[in-house]
Amino acid sequence: MPDLPAAAAHPAPADPIVDVRGLGRSFTVSEGPFLRRTRRTVHAVADVGFTVPRGAIVGYLGPNGAGKSTTMKMLTGILSPSSGTVRVAGLEPARQRTRLAARIGVVFGQRTTLWWDLPLRDSLALTRHLYHVPATDHARRLAELTELLELGPFLRTPVRQLSLGQRMRGDLTAALLHDPELLVLDEPTIGLDVVSKSTIREFLLKLNAERGTTILLTTHDLGDVERLCRRVMVIDHGRLAFDGDIAALRDSAPAPRTLVVDLAAPTAPITVAGARCVAVEGPRQWLELDANPAAVIAAVAAEHEVADLTLREPDIEEVVADLYRRPAGERGRITA
Numbered sequence: 308m309p310d311l312p313a314a315a316a317h318p319a320p321a322d323p324i325v326d327v328r329g330l331g332r333s334f335t336v337s338e339g340p341f342l343r344r345t346r347r348t349v350h351a352v353a354d355v356g357f358t359v360p361r362g363a364i365v366g367y368l369g370p371n372g373a374g375k376s377t378t379m380k381m382l383t384g385i386l387s388p389s390s391g392t393v394r395v396a397g398l399e400p401a402r403q404r405t406r407l408a409a410r411i412g413v414v415f416g417q418r419t420t421l422w423w424d425l426p427l428r429d430s431l432a433l434t435r436h437l438y439h440v441p442a443t444d445h446a447r448r449l450a451e452l453t454e455l456l457e458l459g460p461f462l463r464t465p466v467r468q469l470s471l472g473q474r475m476r477g478d479l480t481a482a483l484l485h486d487p488e489l490l491v492l493d494e495p496t497i498g499l500d501v502v503s504k505s506t507i508r509e510f511l512l513k514l515n516a517e518r519g520t521t522i523l524l525t526t527h528d529l530g531d532v533e534r535l536c537r538r539v540m541v542i543d544h545g546r547l548a549f550d551g552d553i554a555a556l557r558d559s560a561p562a563p564r565t566l567v568v569d570l571a572a573p574t575a576p577i578t579v580a581g582a583r584c585v586a587v588e589g590p591r592q593w594l595e596l597d598a599n600p601a602a603v604i605a606a607v608a609a610e611h612e613v614a615d616l617t618l619r620e621p622d623i624e625e626v627v628a629d630l631y632r633r634p635a636g637e638r639g640r641i642t643a
């Protein structure tokens with residue numbers, strides 16, 4: 308099994324918006340029947356380190372119970388670390404939570420920060436006071452976000468009557484009205500239909516491109532990762548198992564890349580160095596690659612009349628599932 312490439316894919320930026328070093332968080336849990344209770348320590352996050360440069364969109368992935376939410380709670384000051392340090396926008400989240408709140412926006416997809424019984428518009432008006440946003444700035448931002456997230460048709464609807472997708476758009480607006488530098492999202496598309504997911508993803512891309520807002524998100528939805536993130540971090544059993552770009556993650560996959568070659572006419576299975584013909588159907592052949600695709604493509608084109616070529620990357624779902632399955636010692640580790 309190949310180790311992940313050890314390249315420092317993300318050299319530490321000079322002024323990272325997130326700087327996490329040796330971060331750990333443990334919980335003590337009581338188990339068993341009443342009179343025979345035993346106590347056990349759960350290491351939800353252990354020795355995690357990474358930095359996030361300003362303007363990045365980074366995905367934080369991991370199987371259930373891996374430690375994603377615990378990390379996000381430490382980044383946003385909801386939980387204090389048991390060990391290590393966290394700095395976000397130059398602040399120490401657990402100690403400077405109020406100051407940090409003015410600099411970051413947070414959305415936990417499974418919970419809402421909106422007032423359940425109030426119309427969305429009133430709920431958003433109240434967030435202005437939480438963050439002490441001047442009325443004119445608030446009105447301007449609300450108008451912009453209402454347009455971008457198409458909130459108009461349901462601004463007067465009580466939050467409890469909103470669909471999940473509408474509520475998420477409302478929660479994103481509430482998190483962004485004070486124009487934060489960093490947006491932390493925990494499962495932003497959970498439970499949403501395809502159209503709502505797409506609306507949210509396109510909005511986040513626009514927010515990042517136009518305002519330079521840094522986005523850190525946890526997700527189980529690899530569609531989010533593929534559309535939004537160039538860099539992913541994978542946490543498993545509380546430890547960082549991978550930190551690199553999507554291409555490096557794909558390269559780490561045991562599943563090979565496949566080159567689909569459409570020849571001008573049917574021929575015998577192609578034999579070139581660095582590839583193995585695994586299927587032939589008329590003029591189309593499938594070559595599994597174990598070398599650089601460019602070299603194989605050049606070799607195929609030199610010897611055959613090629614009508615078309617397609618390079619198939621391993622499916623990201625497969626790659627991530629494989630990473631979760633690999634024993635920790637076999638994964639290698641890249642940290643920024």
Ligand SMILES: Nc1ncnc2c1ncn2[C@@H]1O[C@H](COP(=O)(O)OP(=O)(O)OP(=O)(O)O)[C@@H](O)[C@H]1O
Pocket residue numbers: 334335336349350351369370371372373374375376377378
């Ligand atoms: N308050 C707590 N008390 C005890 N154990 C906790 C607490 N919060 C989290 N844990 C444990 O820490 C581990 C990591 O949990 P966490 O919620 O961070 O995982 P996650 O990656 O966000 O999972 P999921 O994808 O299921 O939301 C789990 O074993 C969980 O049971």
